[in-house]
Amino acid sequence: MEFYVYRISELASLVGLSRTALLYYEKLNLIAGKRLENGYRVYSDRDVQQIRLIQQLQAGGVTLAECKSCLESRLDKAVLRLRYDQLESEIKQKEQALSLLSSLLGDKSSKPWHETLSEIAPDAHIDWLKVQGFDEKQALRVKWLSKDMNEHDKYMQDFMTVFEPLESWGPNSQEDTSKAFTLLNRNPNNILEIGCGKGNSTIVIAKLSNANIIATDNETMALGKLEEKLELHCLKSKVTTQCVSMTELNFGDKQFDVIWSEASAYIMGIENALAKWKSLLKDRGALVFSDLVWLTDKPSKASVDHWKSDYPDIQSVDTRIAQIKKAGYILEHTFTVSEQAWKDYYEPLQQRLTDVASALGNSPKHCMIFKTR
Incomplete structure (x- = not known):
């Protein structure tokens, strides 16, 4: 025997859904309300539990139609696997979005994002940096040197500390x-x-x-x-x-x-x-x-x-x-270009890095130099 004790407004308040949503649930036969002689719709505690079960399923990304299927028959694991894969993809996209927003807000390095833009949209990257308040010289330096607009000023300070006294700023002879x-x-x-x-x-x-x-x-x-x-x-x-x-x-x-x-x-x-x-x-x-x-x-x-x-x-x-x-x-x-050109550039640079290492403190991580053949 069922005891119908909740009016639709009370049920809506209890489960956090709108009256319209509850009527839709009833249309799908997910819950079974009863109409009294006075015209009011009332629901049982079983309806409350049914809705809460559905809400738990939906928390896993299952659609309302899939919930209905799960309630009427055994779990279709193929459907659940599909929803799992879709949700996992969405989570990765959201994580990427959070990471980008965090870097743009200055909470973390924006270097990976700038490196990607330099590769796939170099001209648009420079134009965007100008919109953000960098002049062309600064924008080019963000692109090629600091690659992080949040740390750019500190990077350039360290960069000039290293390079300003050097005779060569690139390999030449x-x-x-x-x-x-x-x-x-x-x-x-x-x-x-x-x-x-x-x-x-x-x-x-x-x-x-x-x-x-x-x-x-x-x-x-x-x-x-x-x-x-x-x-x-x-x-x-x-x-x-x-x-x-x-x-x-x-x-x-x-x-x-x-x-x-x-x-x-x-x-x-x-x-x-x-x-x-x-x-x-x-x-x-x-x-x-x-x-x-x-x-x-x-x-x-x-x-x-x-x-x-x-x-x-x-x-x-x-x-x-x-x-x-x-x-x-x-x-x-x-x-x-000759080997001497590389030596004339890298050997003074290596000595300069050694000379200023203590003065830069934690900054030498910005000044890693690689030589490739």
Whole structure:
């Protein structure tokens, strides 16, 4: 015998459901209310327990229709497995969403997210960083250096502590620069150097040529060091420095016989650089650039894993040559940078890291340097 003691409003309050939901439950025959002579609907304690059982099943992600099936017959484990797999996938997506929100809020590192964007949407990544308040210089540094907008200021402070006194900010040597200039086999009148840094290459090409050189970089401190070198070598009349981003070179079309870019074109992407800098060259002008590429068809997994995050656009020599030709250039020469160029960069850097390790405290984790062949 059933005792019908709960009106629909009382049942709704007891189980936390709306009147409409209860009527739908009754329509599905999940509960069985009784209408009194006065028109009120009443429910039993059995209905209360039935609803609570259904709520427990639904807490496992089971739909109301599946609950009905479970109540009327034995559990269909195939259905439950499907719901389990779907729920597991949803949980992973939610965890990823939580992780992203946490990184954007600054509660954890946003480095993995920035690394992913640099690989799959590099231009949109830079544009988004600008919207977040970074100027172009800062945005490029987030992309290539700190890779974490939440820790960027601290990273750059440590980075400059390490790199500011160093003569070379990338692998290069006088011999390699001289070799590349000799291979030009032309006497340029106007040279645009992009990403000159402290001017190691600038001094070499200024001494080797009679050209007027415009040396550009977006780091004022580096340009200041170049100005000092120009004064020392009596070359100020041949070289003009400009603090400008390589993505905003508004010099006009067909202005230069040669564009020179050692270890810097990667910043805006090699294919972008090839496309955007071409209009600056005169007819039969030449672009000279260096880039980090694979010198083997089978790089080690450790190397691949590292460069996937540090330079996701690293390519084979053949791929770069194909990109050069696709952009409308005729490849005249290519050669591998010397071992000395790497030594001139890494050996002072290693010594500098040793010198400042104690001053950086916990920061050296930001300054890990890898050498690959």
